[in-house]
Each structure stands twice: as structure tokens, then as C-alpha cells.
Amino acid sequence: MTATVESLSPNTVQRRSALPTSEVAVRICDLVKTYGDGTEANRGISLEVRRGEIVAVVGPNGAGKTTFLRQLTTELRPTRGSVTVFAVDAVAEPGRAKRSMGITPQEAGLFERLTVREHFELFARLKRLSRKESLVAAQQVIQDLGLGPETNKKVGALSGGQRRRILIGLSLLGRPPLLVLDEPTTGLDPSSRRDVWRLIRRAVDQGSTVILSTHYMEEAERLSDRIGVIAKGKLIAFGTLDELLSNLERSYRLSYRNPTDKLSETQVLYFASFAEVRHHIHRALLTEYSTGRASLEDVFFELSGEPFDKDETEAAG
Amino acid sequence: MTRVMDIICVFRIQLAGTRREVGPFLLAAFVFPAAMYLFANGIAGVEAASEASRLRFLAGSIVFSLSLTSISWLGYLLLENRFTGRLKLFATLPLAPSSYIFGVLLFAIAQAGVSTTTLLLIGRALGVPISPNFPLLILVILLTILCLCGLGVVIAARARSFSQGSLLTDTLGAGLIFLAPVYYTPAAIPPVIRVFAQLLPTTFAARAVRITLTGGHAIGTDLLVLSLMALGTLALGFRLMRWRED
Numbered sequence: 001m002t003a004t005v006e007s008l009s010p011n012t013v014q015r016r017s018a019l020p021t022s023e024v025a026v027r028i029c030d031l032v033k034t035y036g037d038g039t040e041a042n043r044g045i046s047l048e049v050r051r052g053e054i055v056a057v058v059g060p061n062g063a064g065k066t067t068f069l070r071q072l073t074t075e076l077r078p079t080r081g082s083v084t085v086f087a088v089d090a091v092a093e094p095g096r097a098k099r100s101m102g103i104t105p106q107e108a109g110l111f112e113r114l115t116v117r118e119h120f121e122l123f124a125r126l127k128r129l130s131r132k133e134s135l136v137a138a139q140q141v142i143q144d145l146g147l148g149p150e151t152n153k154k155v156g157a158l159s160g161g162q163r164r165r166i167l168i169g170l171s172l173l174g175r176p177p178l179l180v181l182d183e184p185t186t187g188l189d190p191s192s193r194r195d196v197w198r199l200i201r202r203a204v205d206q207g208s209t210v211i212l213s214t215h216y217m218e219e220a221e222r223l224s225d226r227i228g229v230i231a232k233g234k235l236i237a238f239g240t241l242d243e244l245l246s247n248l249e250r251s252y253r254l255s256y257r258n259p260t261d262k263l264s265e266t267q268v269l270y271f272a273s274f275a276e277v278r279h280h281i282h283r284a285l286l287t288e289y290s291t292g293r294a295s296l297e298d299v300f301f302e303l304s305g306e307p308f309d310k311d312e313t314e315a316a317g
Numbered sequence: 318m319t320r321v322m323d324i325i326c327v328f329r330i331q332l333a334g335t336r337r338e339v340g341p342f343l344l345a346a347f348v349f350p351a352a353m354y355l356f357a358n359g360i361a362g363v364e365a366a367s368e369a370s371r372l373r374f375l376a377g378s379i380v381f382s383l384s385l386t387s388i389s390w391l392g393y394l395l396l397e398n399r400f401t402g403r404l405k406l407f408a409t410l411p412l413a414p415s416s417y418i419f420g421v422l423l424f425a426i427a428q429a430g431v432s433t434t435t436l437l438l439i440g441r442a443l444g445v446p447i448s449p450n451f452p453l454l455i456l457v458i459l460l461t462i463l464c465l466c467g468l469g470v471v472i473a474a475r476a477r478s479f480s481q482g483s484l485l486t487d488t489l490g491a492g493l494i495f496l497a498p499v500y501y502t503p504a505a506i507p508p509v510i511r512v513f514a515q516l517l518p519t520t521f522a523a524r525a526v527r528i529t530l531t532g533g534h535a536i537g538t539d540l541l542v543l544s545l546m547a548l549g550t551l552a553l554g555f556r557l558m559r560w561r562e563d
Contacts, residue, residue: 105409113334113336125322170406
């Protein structure tokens with residue numbers, strides 16, 4: 001795993017392409033999306049994703065993650081910039097580019113009156129699998145998703161989490177070389193979320209490359225090889241978790257409450273070393289506190305100057 | 318070949334999605350037009366005794382059925398797919414939008430086949446004098462469906478909301494029947510709208526169906542106009558129904 005980030009700054013990530021084309025799954029250059037009302041949803045995003053890695057794109061709601069993924073999956077035409085998927089120009093040849101993708105949109109509807117099996121078999125056929133291959137692929141995905149008991153149930157009778165798993169399963173059909181998953185685990189309980197992580201890992205073991213968006217920081221930290229942080233339409237950081245953390249000048253975190261005021265809000269301080277943390281604890285006579293390495297959430301705060309929405313950082317299980 | 322497989326697959330998905338709704342399916346495609354046939358006979362009174370009138374009412378009911386199937390019902394289906402996010406599922410696939418439209422259209426054709434056959438049987442049972450020129454009748458029905466489906470696709474692609482879209486498809490589906498000389502003669506239409514009414518696709522469809530029901534074949538102009546209209550509306554529908562947004 002090698003980083004291609006040259007420098008990190010709050011506004012820009014400058015980088016160069018150091019990889020031969022054969023190793024690149026996705027290459028995105030200077031991607032800009034400006035909507036008709038003038039909203040700049042993506043402002044010059046550039047990154048490369050290597051074959052076989054998992055890249056998570058994180059950021060708060062409205063940061064531009066979904067716009068970014070929609071352009072990657074050819075659903076949205078970029079205002080400017082290029083997207084290349086396995087050496088195919090996805091802007092000029094969306095149909096050809098999509099042949100190598102399995103896509104889970106953030107919101108998509110299923111057919112209420114079709115059974116789970118019918119969904120997988122019919123959509124496998126639309127992914128150009130033969131009849132026999134479709135049957136096998138459907139069976140395999142149903143098993144992998146743990147939907148065996150629901151195989152012949154109509155989708156209308158399933159829970160929201162089960163439907164979400166079906167959407168993910170549809171993208172896995174035919175083992176596409178690139179999986180693009182827009183917030184795949186949103187709405188899932190912790191156990192189902194871990195199942196999905198296992199599925200994603202397995203897909204990578206079988207040769208797939210994965211790009212996913214999430215607003216669960218823990219998911220990005222635990223699942224991905226590299227992480228792209230998007231804020232206000234810009235990619236403000238891109239690299240492995242260690243690389244992102246190492247760019248923090250003060251990567252140790254101390255959280256505490258004022259010992260004389262139990263109702264006070266939690267204070268958070270950052271330090272360059274653990275020794276500094278201990279020194280502060282002794283000096284301030286803190287009795288109730290917690291310490292640890294800084295997290296992705298702290299990286300986001302450091303780079304964007306804004307706290308990541310608390311509601312969006314709920315434990316990913 | 319791949320495209321044909323895609324179309325068949327979309328058709329199968331639509332079929333599987335509605336197979337448990339056979340009742341409403343038939344109600345929409347058959348019961349309403351059949352009731353309209355009886356209703357037209359009823360209010361026509363003495364005139365209904367004439368063979369020409371009964372033939373007009375039967376042809377009108379067939380075209381009404383096609384209109385309901387192609388605009389109202391198909392439009393509803395497309396709107397439902399669009400506004401419930403199902404269209405997004407298709408958009409994630411290496412599937413051409415035209416294959417999706419033809420798959421849904423194939424479904425509409427199957428539905429129209431069932432309803433037309435049933436109406437013909439009812440007409441014959443009620444003593445309407447018909448001796449259909451089947452090859453030409455089938456051609457007229459296909460062209461009518463293509464033309465009206467194109468309108469349904471245009472509405473479904475452009476509607477801003479499900480309710481707006483379904484209101485438009487319902488209005489157009491019924492309006493194209495009751496504004497055109499389908500159940501009555503052109504002379505019965507107020508002069509102000511007569512020219513407009515005679516340019517509607519349902520006017521050409523009703524005339525062609527009427528002629529082919531009696532074994533006639535002098536429908537060259539009607540076929541030509543329906544073909545051009547079908548080309549126009551479908552071309553517009555294909556242009557508007559795209560997977561990629563700007």
C-alpha cells in the first residue's frame with residue numbers, strides 16, 4: 001500500500017500519477033460539477049484508485065460524496081474533468097464503462113411483488129450472464145447475504161435492512177471488477193453492517209476494486225485501504241489512515257469534563273505526544289478523562305476547521 | 318441479440334411484477350372499454366340498431382382500450398418505476414434506455430393483445446357484423462400502441478412528480494378518445510375543434526380499425542400517418558428518457 005498524496009492542505013490535494021495504467025482501476029482528473037442553480041457540488045476532485053483496493057469517500061451530508069459517485073457511475077455528466085474506469089473513458093462511453101461496474105445507489109427501489117430470487121436471477125440476466133450462470137450467481141449471492149430463508153419471499157414483505165442487502169447483492173452479481181457503493185450500510189443494524197463489510201472484503205479477495213461512500217467514520221477506518229475526505233465539494237485529504245493521521249501535528253486526543261462542574265460540556269484537546277497528554281492531566285488535576293490516538297473525525301476537523309456532525313458519527317458497530 | 322435479450326428480460330421483470338394483479342390488469346384493459354361499448358349503444362338509442370353504429374362503437378372501444386393500455390397504464394408503470402427509484406436500478410446496468418422502453422412496450426403490446434381479442438369476441442357475441450382483416454388489424458393496433466406509448470414515455474420522462482404525471486396520462490388517455498371522432502362521427506364535433514380532432518392519432522386509429530374490422534384494406538393514409546406519429550413520439554420519448562442527467 002503506497003500513498004500517492006504529496007501534500008495535504010485544507011483546500012487542495014496536489015498529487016501526481018505515479019502508477020502505470022495497468023495498475024489503475026479508476027482515474028479521476030479535475031472533476032467539477034456545477035448544477036444549473038450555480039451550486040458547486042464537486043470542485044476539482046482528482047484521485048487514482050488502484051486495482052484491488054478499497055477506497056472510502058467520507059464527509060458530512062451535503063459534502064459532495066454522492067455527486068462524486070454519481071459522476072463516476074455515469075449517472076451524472078460532469079461539468080468538467082475526466083473519469084476513466086479500467087482505461088475506458090466513462091464520460092464518453094458510459095455504457096462500456098458500466099460493464100465493469102457493480103453499482104449500489106444510495107436510494108433505489110426494488111420490485112415489491114418480485115421475490116428475492118427473481119430479483120437476482122433477472123438482474124443477473126441483464127448483466128449479461130447466461131441462464132445457468134444467473135441461477136448460480138443468484139444462489140451464491142443469496143447465500144452470501146444471509147437471505148436464504150427469504151429466497152422465495154416477495155420483497156414487499158422484507159425489512160428495510162433486508163432490502164438494502166438485496167441492493168448490495170445486485171451490485172455483486174457477476175463479480176464486477178469495480179464495485180461502487182453509495183453509503184452501502186446506511187440503515188443496517190451493526191450485525192448486518194459487519195456482514196456487508198465481510199462481503200466487501202470477500203469481493204476484494206476475489207479481485208474486485210471497491211469505492212464506497214460512507215458517513216460512518218469508523219466504517220472508513222476499519223474497512224478501507226485509503227480514505228478520501230470530501231468537504232464542501234473538495235477532496236481535502238486522500239491517503240491511508242496512518243498517512244492522514246500523521247499529517248496531524250497533534251495526533252493525541254484528550255477528552256475531559258471540568259471536574260468542578262459535572263454538567264459542563266466535554267472538552268477536547270490535542271497533543272503532539274502521549275507524554276504531553278499525561279503532563280496536562282497531572283497539571284489540570286483531571287480525574288475523569290479519556291485519551292487516545294486521534295481519529296478520522298479529528299482529521300476532518302483539523303483539515304476543514306469544522307466538526308463532523310455528531311449525528312453522523314454514530315458507532316458503526 | 319443482446320438487445321433482444323435485454324428487452325425480453327425487462328418484459329419478464331414487468332410481467333413478474335404484475336402477475337399477481339390480473340384482476341385490476343384486466344379491469345383496466347377490458348372492462349372499462351367494454352362498458353363504454355354498451356354505454357354508447359345505450360345512449361345511441363334507435364341509432365344503435367344500425368350496423369354502422371355498432372361497428373363504430375366496437376372500433377372505438379378497441380381504440381379506447383389501446384389508449385388506456387398505452388398511455389394511462391404504461392405511463393403509470395413508467396412513472397412508478399421512475400419515482401420509486403426502480404429506474405435507478407436499471408440505470409446501474411449496461412442496459413440501453415431504449416431496451417428498457419421496448420421491454421415495457423412489449424408488456425403493453427401483450428396487454429393490448431388480450432384486451433383486443435376479448436373485445437372482438439364480445440362484439441361477435443353481441444352480433445356486431447365483423448369479418449376482420451387480421452394482418453392489417455394487427456398492424457394498425459401495433460402502430461397505434463407505438464404512437465400512444467411514445468406519448469406515455471414523454472410524459473413519464475418529463476413529469477415533475479408522480480401525481481402530476483399520472484394526472485397527465487389519465488387526462489391524455491381519456492382526452493384522446495373523447496375529443497376525437499372515435500365513438501361518434503366528425504360531424505358531431507363542434508366546428509371549432511373539428512380540424513384539431515381530426516389530427517389526433519386516435520382519429521386515424523379508429524378509422525383504420527373500423528375499416529379492417531369489416532375486412533377492408535383502404536387504410537394507406539391512416540397507416541402512413543400513424544407510422545409517422547409513432548416515429549415522432551417514440552423518437553422524442555427515447556431522447557427524453559436517459560440514464561444520465563446533465
